[in-house]
Amino acid sequence: MTEKSTVNKPTVSPSTPPSSSSEVITRYDSFIKELASRFPKVDQRLLLDIIHFQTTYKDWEGSVLLKLVYPKDMVDMNLKKDSIYKRYQRVGSIEEHRTLRLKVICMYLEELEKLLIADPEIEYVTGSATLTPSDAYSA
């Protein structure tokens, strides 16, 4: 005796994406908007890299090449350089008379937030997070 197969094949419509995909994209979109709202001065790519490394690799040292941009001709960049040295014990270099560039470690999201609160004169933060710890100590 033979039985009819009752296996249901999934129906895929190319025009309508699966609900999971659209929901994930919607949530990601709102997450990006929330990031922009909470960290309006920070390069989103840097933010996402820090969040990715910090949450994925629990032993990540927080090594970040940081570029702090200040308003042109509005701040004493040497004072900022000293202030950053006191905070991170790293000597930064000044570029274009308004950008302080340095490599730091332990730059997790919380520390970035504290830095922005401590120094409201920062106009924009960019740079890159690096995964390899040795990179944090190079020039």
Added chain:
Amino acid sequence: MRDNIKGITDWESLVNKPLLTSDGIEVGIISSVQPEKIVVSHGPITPDKYIIPKSSIKMFEDGVVYIHENFELVDTNYKFE
């Protein structure tokens, strides 16, 4: 934020578009849009980067972004890297 000024309703659509000054010089390509400013990069290897207030934008037409300021002002005041 004034999201619908100068005919721009979706600021993200400006990414990868060229930005021209009032004297017709291309500053570079818009690489990211921040809440109050846009970031423009010029050059392939060690690009010059500029941070320009959104309020500087004059119009967005035919895939090109135009600003009120001339290149000298932009290069002097908005370059950060």
